[in-house]
Amino acid sequence: MNQHKKVIVIGAGFAGLAAATLLAKAGYQVTILEKNEQSGGRARIWQQKGFTFDMGPSWYWMPDVFENYFALFGKKPADFYTLERLDPGYRVYYGTNDVLDVPADLNKLKNLFEQLEPGSGAELQNFLNQAEYKYKVGMGEYVFRPSHSITEFIDFNLIKKSFGIQLLTSMSKHVRGYFKNPKLIKLLEFPVLFLGATPQNTPAMYSMMNYADLVLGTWYPKGGMHEIVKAMVKLAESFGVDIKLNTEVAHIDIEQNKVNTLQTTQGSFTADFVIAGADYEHVDQQLIDKSHQNYTPDYWNSRTMSPSSLLYYIGVNKKLNAIEHHNLFFDEDFELHAKEIYTDPKWPTKPLFYVSCTSKTDSTVAPEGCENLFFLMPLAPGLHDDEGLREKYFTLMLDRFEAVTGERIRDNIVVKRSYAMNDFKADYHSFKGNAYGLANTLAQTAFFKPAMRAKKIKNMLYTGQLTVPGPGVPPALISGQMVAQEAIKMMES
Numbered sequence: 001m002n003q004h005k006k007v008i009v010i011g012a013g014f015a016g017l018a019a020a021t022l023l024a025k026a027g028y029q030v031t032i033l034e035k036n037e038q039s040g041g042r043a044r045i046w047q048q049k050g051f052t053f054d055m056g057p058s059w060y061w062m063p064d065v066f067e068n069y070f071a072l073f074g075k076k077p078a079d080f081y082t083l084e085r086l087d088p089g090y091r092v093y094y095g096t097n098d099v100l101d102v103p104a105d106l107n108k109l110k111n112l113f114e115q116l117e118p119g120s121g122a123e124l125q126n127f128l129n130q131a132e133y134k135y136k137v138g139m140g141e142y143v144f145r146p147s148h149s150i151t152e153f154i155d156f157n158l159i160k161k162s163f164g165i166q167l168l169t170s171m172s173k174h175v176r177g178y179f180k181n182p183k184l185i186k187l188l189e190f191p192v193l194f195l196g197a198t199p200q201n202t203p204a205m206y207s208m209m210n211y212a213d214l215v216l217g218t219w220y221p222k223g224g225m226h227e228i229v230k231a232m233v234k235l236a237e238s239f240g241v242d243i244k245l246n247t248e249v250a251h252i253d254i255e256q257n258k259v260n261t262l263q264t265t266q267g268s269f270t271a272d273f274v275i276a277g278a279d280y281e282h283v284d285q286q287l288i289d290k291s292h293q294n295y296t297p298d299y300w301n302s303r304t305m306s307p308s309s310l311l312y313y314i315g316v317n318k319k320l321n322a323i324e325h326h327n328l329f330f331d332e333d334f335e336l337h338a339k340e341i342y343t344d345p346k347w348p349t350k351p352l353f354y355v356s357c358t359s360k361t362d363s364t365v366a367p368e369g370c371e372n373l374f375f376l377m378p379l380a381p382g383l384h385d386d387e388g389l390r391e392k393y394f395t396l397m398l399d400r401f402e403a404v405t406g407e408r409i410r411d412n413i414v415v416k417r418s419y420a421m422n423d424f425k426a427d428y429h430s431f432k433g434n435a436y437g438l439a440n441t442l443a444q445t446a447f448f449k450p451a452m453r454a455k456k457i458k459n460m461l462y463t464g465q466l467t468v469p470g471p472g473v474p475p476a477l478i479s480g481q482m483v484a485q486e487a488i489k490m491m492e493s
Contacts, residue, residue, distance in 0.1 A: 005028050007273045008033060009031070009277055012243055017236055030239075033248075038229075039232075051313075056225075057473050081221040086326070100183060127178045143468075175188045192440075198338045203442050220362070223364060224358060244266065246265070250263045307378040313416070317412050323357050327354065354375075355374065385420050440470050
């Protein structure tokens with residue numbers, strides 16, 4: 001019987017929680033071993049002096065993915081948290097007194113494009129029609145394939161659709177085929193900055209992200225992104241999942257090509273099946289003996305990683321009028337910063353950055369009369385990281401923030417905490433301190449990603465942002481669903 005089979009899930013991030021809950025629903029006895037003091041992986045929270053900060057993900061895109069996940073259990077997001085669509089979705093600063101607010105209404109957005117570039121309103125509709133097709137094909141027919149082998153994709157209709165979703169065209173070329181205005185190009189290329197490659201090296205398939213952004217919209221769960229984690233934990237525990245926090249896996253013992261025991265900081269655990277939702281490279285290279293590893297160190301070092309980030313969590317004791325909930329500072333050279341992340345890795349010369357202010361939407365995340373700010377600057381992974389560099393770049397971002405918005409905050413900061421590569425490594429064993437996972441380049445798409453299967457271990461699978469389908473909260477949810485399906489097949493065969 002299923003309930004006599006013990007499944008251990010390593011890591012209580014989105015993928016781990018999703019996998020664990022589905023396996024528990026199927027009748028298995030499931031335990032999650034989580035290294036940190038909270039569930040959620042990168043989506044933890046930090047609270048200080050009445051401020052509540054989401055430590056990681058801050059954008060709620062692809063609401064259909066969350067709806068589909070909760071529907072697997074007869075639930076919907078509204079059973080757990082309240083969603084609000086942001087309007088404007090976000091604000092883009094191109095310079096002082098040069099601001100573009102992205103409206104939630106598509107007709108208003110087309111009018112905005114038309115003002116910046118005559119004829120571009122109609123072109124935006126054409127662009128988004130294509131993006132919608134890619135989204136529906138990509139989310140409907142690609143992402144739920146476990147990508148064990150190329151044979152999964154040898155299907156005439158799917159191959160034909162692959163040309164339609166422009167796997168072999170670059171995002172840069174695709175966008176420029178529709179638009180000439182540099183502001184519009186920046187707006188449409190910005191989502192790929194976090195996918196792990198320059199727009200020149202990212203497949204045009206990922207214009208599906210523009211559909212997710214501009215049509216499906218930017219949302220906010222009241223209370224913050226960690227509300228999703230709380231909902232998933234509540235659901236998991238309702239099916240009997242045992243989540244053990246502060247329990248770090250130190251070694252995985254393999255006997256006869258099967259996991260036998262997991263050695264942790266809180267003792268040893270036996271398992272009939274293991275799902276590794278912790279950092280893939282860490283599990284593969286550090287927790288498993290060499291004879292059972294999927295890959296070599298050279299393989300991992302040859303992977304193209306998504307960016308790391310320099311983050312600052314800032315509480316200020318004043319209200320701010322000039323900013324929105326999400327704010328993108330594109331007042332410097334987009335291509336230079338992308339180059340210094342992906343092709344010539346270094347701490348950036350003139351970085352772009354992002355600031356969220358969740359207290360503009362949600363009064364519960366900051367004391368009365370105060371604002372909750374989250375500064376994020378994308379960085380090349382694997383760079384040297386120290387407090388001096390962090391402070392230098394915070395001062396740079398702060399100077400630009402004040403100059404561009406006209407809001408002075410440096411004398412009003414009452415809470416301040418930095419977070420960067422060294423912290424990603426310490427808290428998540430993140431490979432090279434990356435923040436988002438594996439880059440979504442063509443050479444790292446589908447079956448070219450690190451495999452879900454542990455090739456030399458019969459009762460173990462991988463899930464999360466370093467395997468299929470890729471980085472981001474919605475893909476992590478999908479990864480957890482896929483790995484649960486595969487685990488059930490393997491245990492029942």
